[in-house]
Amino acid sequence: MSxxxxxxxxxxxxxxxxxxxxxxxxxxxxxxxxxxxxxxxPCQGRTCGQLILREISSITGKKMGELENFNNRPPAxxxxxxxxxxxxxxxxxxx
Amino acid sequence: xxxxxxxxIGAGPAGxxxxxxxVSSGAKVMLxxxxxxxxxxxxxxxxxxxGSEKQYAATRGTDITKILLAEIExxxxxxxxxxxxxxxxxxxxxxxxxxxxxxYIKVKPKAIIVATGASEKVLAFPNNDLPGIxxxxxxxxxxxxxxxxxxxxxxxxxxxxxxLIVSYQLMQAGVKVEAIIDAAPEIGGYLVHxxxxxxxxxxxxxSHIVKEAIGLDYLEKAVLIEVDEKWQKVRGTEKEIDVDVxxxxxxxxPLTELLMQKGCEVKxxxxxxxxVPTRNENYETSIDNIFVAGDVSGVEEASAxxxxxxxAGxxxxxxxxxxxxxxxxxxxxxxxxxxxxxxGPESDKIRGGIAKIERRAQDV
Numbered sequence: 001m002s003x004x005x006x007x008x009x010x011x012x013x014x015x016x017x018x019x020x021x022x023x024x025x026x027x028x029x030x031x032x033x034x035x036x037x038x039x040x041x042p043c044q045g046r047t048c049g050q051l052i053l054r055e056i057s058s059i060t061g062k063k064m065g066e067l068e069n070f071n072n073r074p075p076a077x078x079x080x081x082x083x084x085x086x087x088x089x090x091x092x093x094x095x
Numbered sequence: 096x097x098x099x100x101x102x103x104i105g106a107g108p109a110g111x112x113x114x115x116x117x118v119s120s121g122a123k124v125m126l127x128x129x130x131x132x133x134x135x136x137x138x139x140x141x142x143x144x145x146g147s148e149k150q151y152a153a154t155r156g157t158d159i160t161k162i163l164l165a166e167i168e169x170x171x172x173x174x175x176x177x178x179x180x181x182x183x184x185x186x187x188x189x190x191x192x193x194x195x196x197x198x199y200i201k202v203k204p205k206a207i208i209v210a211t212g213a214s215e216k217v218l219a220f221p222n223n224d225l226p227g228i229x230x231x232x233x234x235x236x237x238x239x240x241x242x243x244x245x246x247x248x249x250x251x252x253x254x255x256x257x258x259l260i261v262s263y264q265l266m267q268a269g270v271k272v273e274a275i276i277d278a279a280p281e282i283g284g285y286l287v288h289x290x291x292x293x294x295x296x297x298x299x300x301x302s303h304i305v306k307e308a309i310g311l312d313y314l315e316k317a318v319l320i321e322v323d324e325k326w327q328k329v330r331g332t333e334k335e336i337d338v339d340v341x342x343x344x345x346x347x348x349p350l351t352e353l354l355m356q357k358g359c360e361v362k363x364x365x366x367x368x369x370x371v372p373t374r375n376e377n378y379e380t381s382i383d384n385i386f387v388a389g390d391v392s393g394v395e396e397a398s399a400x401x402x403x404x405x406x407a408g409x410x411x412x413x414x415x416x417x418x419x420x421x422x423x424x425x426x427x428x429x430x431x432x433x434x435x436x437x438x439g440p441e442s443d444k445i446r447g448g449i450a451k452i453e454r455r456a457q458d459v
Contacts, residue, residue, distance in 0.1 A: 065363035072355035074184025087199030
């Protein structure tokens, strides 16, 4: 496979790099995210998540349904810390 | 913190119908959407709908939005609409955080309907990041919302209903569709759409995938290859076609991340597009007072999304103490409408998928 098959557009990670990580033993989405930053960009894994799971499935032989997804945590999209601070100031003690 | 009775996240077909249903039951609603126009995907659906009269059959998606917004207008004193507002987080203590332009807002609703829809699936093939390779949703947005032609010669990847309908819309806009391909051995969409396109001279190649895209600064060619019944590439079957647009229409996957943050149970159900929340017949998830409607609860057509919205809105309002005068009659009607929309042989997969996520019926 060619090197320029893009899996993670946000962090520019190729299919070859993902397959290399899986063969090194990083066989969950969460591990691959932590070591490569795939899924940590603006799309938060909405684009690459499925593609990475498919690669894990094809290399490990595990079915898609048996594989674990990313841990989902807020915020779902990027937000400036200054906006959060401003929100806290305006809302007073409730924040 | 703003006080909210019912928060609806997403103002597409499901969210708009949920809002109408809940507010006509007497609940006060906050409806948020990340876009600056309401209607979700409906605003780019210039084609007429199938289904029956109750789901606005023979009406164009763009006109359905107008009908629904006119209905919402009648209840405007009880609906707070926040456009340009993205839900960021759903927390254990019931708080939901929203980003509205540059404002960070916290709300604590009594019930929530998540109607976030779905996102497009993508494909991994060499040079899949070349300019000119779009999702079908992006092509529809360019053409039908902004009036911009995406290019001149198109390869459509995916012969489901979206792929077929967008192909036809491209032709109406004067763009040449060189071919439609699908990895599956059969066309996934309705045959009436497929025949219409074939009559106009566009070949539909089933059991074909994209082997690679070729181009220096933008897409110039696509290389196709046949696959066998085990989805393996058949050597020597490559064909090259000159295209400057590749439109990827290989299905959608539910946008469940807010539900997963909250800890709602989800299951992997490929028939419904991927990870899907489990729910009861009222469209309430595994967590009390968190409801779902539309594609986020399993990818289907917009007609089903609207009926699911009406049903979830009715039941969510009831759950927080606002029972519609015709509650029982309406609920029965919505459930029957969903049954009839999913009755045909082409809905076998959908029915099989729903059987995996529907929890035992509750007494209401």
